Amino acid sequence: MAPPGLTATACPVLVLGVGNLLMGDEGVGVHVLRWLERERRIAGVRLLDGGTGGVNLLAEFEGVRSIILVDATRDGSAAGTIGYRRIERVGELPRGLGAHDFGLKDLFAAAALIGRLPEIHLFTIAVEEIRPMTTELSAPVASSVPLAVLRVLELSSRLAGARPGPGTACSPGRD
Helix, strand or coil, rough: CCCCCCCCCCCCCCEECCCCEEEHHHHHHHHHHHHHHHHCEECCEEEEECCCCCHHHHHHCCCCCCEEEEEEECCCCCCCCCEEEEECHHHHHHCCCCCCHHHHHHHHHHHHHHCCCEEEEEEEEEECCCCCCCCCCCHCEEEEEEEEHHHHHHHHHHHHCCCCCCCCCCCCCCC
């Protein structure tokens, strides 16, 4: 049974890992999400592999109050550096590294236009090079994944007002 105020599919917090797994470090957001899938579920938090998807993810925002977006960035920081920003406006989203950049900005702009824009929390992991046709992360980026997972777990727990526990009604199977 879903907690009061939640449907079986709606969660107030959505963790969205994005990136292209076939482009090495560019897929780090999805790698973080896969680590999170192995952790204990948090009531009110749903995990979603956004891959390189764009506007087609808009339906996933239904009933969502907060989105935690995890993505790679090439911002001049050393590879593996974890950044965090609370995004107030769609225009504050940094330029992405891959094909999903245009789609993500469109996704959040469309959500704002229809009045469905949740608050956005952005975790970035700095990368220095993109290696096509590999699913492996570079050593510095791979070593940052556990800490990124911890930070996402802490923030998602706080936003959902919950503690880790067994599966929840809004987090069935592999989201």
